[in-house]
Amino acid sequence: MSVHQHTSGRVRSARPHRRFSRILLATALSLAAAPAFAIFTNGGFEQNSFVGWTLAGGTNPGLLGAEPFTSASIQITPGAPGPASIVGQMTDLLAPTILLPRVGQLTAKLNDENGGALVTSLVQTDTVTSADIDPADGLPHIRFAFAPVMDDPNHSPNQQPYFYVSVKNLADNSILFEQFAYSGQAGVNFLSGAGNWKYLEFQNIDVVLPLSAVGEQVELTVIAADCSLGGHGGYVYVDGFGSSNVPPPGNAAVITEVPVNQPAILVLLASLLGLIGFRAARAKV
Ligand SMILES: [Ca+2]
Numbered sequence: 001m002s003v004h005q006h007t008s009g010r011v012r013s014a015r016p017h018r019r020f021s022r023i024l025l026a027t028a029l030s031l032a033a034a035p036a037f038a039i040f041t042n043g044g045f046e047q048n049s050f051v052g053w054t055l056a057g058g059t060n061p062g063l064l065g066a067e068p069f070t071s072a073s074i075q076i077t078p079g080a081p082g083p084a085s086i087v088g089q090m091t092d093l094l095a096p097t098i099l100l101p102r103v104g105q106l107t108a109k110l111n112d113e114n115g116g117a118l119v120t121s122l123v124q125t126d127t128v129t130s131a132d133i134d135p136a137d138g139l140p141h142i143r144f145a146f147a148p149v150m151d152d153p154n155h156s157p158n159q160q161p162y163f164y165v166s167v168k169n170l171a172d173n174s175i176l177f178e179q180f181a182y183s184g185q186a187g188v189n190f191l192s193g194a195g196n197w198k199y200l201e202f203q204n205i206d207v208v209l210p211l212s213a214v215g216e217q218v219e220l221t222v223i224a225a226d227c228s229l230g231g232h233g234g235y236v237y238v239d240g241f242g243s244s245n246v247p248p249p250g251n252a253a254v255i256t257e258v259p260v261n262q263p264a265i266l267v268l269l270a271s272l273l274g275l276i277g278f279r280a281a282r283a284k285v
Pocket of ligand 1: 044046102108240
């Protein structure tokens with residue numbers, strides 16, 4: 001009798017343990033299926049190069065038309081691409097509160113502080129796959145972070161340094177995300193850097209795609225332009241392109257685990273919440 005009770009007690013306690021093991025296994029599988037930067041090749045620039053990306057550009061003759069400017073206002077006179085580099089741990093003296101690198105050990109910098117009316121553009125086209133689906137909402141995501149740093153010489157708006165970021169669905173040419181601003185543009189909460197320089201802290205972008213986007217191609221574009229008169233520079237830091245959450249800002253050189261573990265924890269939490277939600281939904285039925 002006591003042996004039977006003991007046995008059945010063990011069986012009972014083993015069930016939740018097995019269930020928990022199954023949850024852990026499912027979570028591990030979902031982690032394996034969702035690498036940190038599923039959608040973009042070298043999306044974090046950790047290869048210390050622009051491998052996987054297309055750099056282009058030329059010179060900036062000025063924006064077309066009048067405000068509000070859109071992607072249609074952008075003109076680029078064909079020529080050699082403007083500057084582009086990969087940066088590690090550093091302090092940007094023009095924008096001293098920006099923490100670099102943003103994700104991992106390296107971050108891309110498009111264009112630079114010098115003038116020359118140069119334009120640098122960065123493009124990558126990729127196919128959305130089921131690996132880009134966030135288990136938290138069951139939809140594909142494209143996530144990244146960017147921070148523009150631009151001189152503000154107070155030229156007329158169409159002559160100012162500017163930045164442009166977009167995500168386009170090539171299946172129907174729809175713009176899924178777009179952001180444009182020239183330096184000092186009213187309504188944009190620019191911070192004041194050194195001298196006349198203006199900047200934004202890293203902006204975390206989360207573009208939610210419809211489920212129908214799986215199998216379709218998306219194109220990501222980032223443009224950083226000097227002023228069109230040639231005397232003033234502007235650049236954009238970009239990092240963390242992928243489908244997983246961009247980890248909170250932090251100096252990777254100090255807390256090296258942040259870029260690696262933070263997304264995993266978020267995915268783990270999302271997976272567990274998703275499983276609990278699924279179990280709760282089933283229990284109601
Ligand atoms: Ca990086």
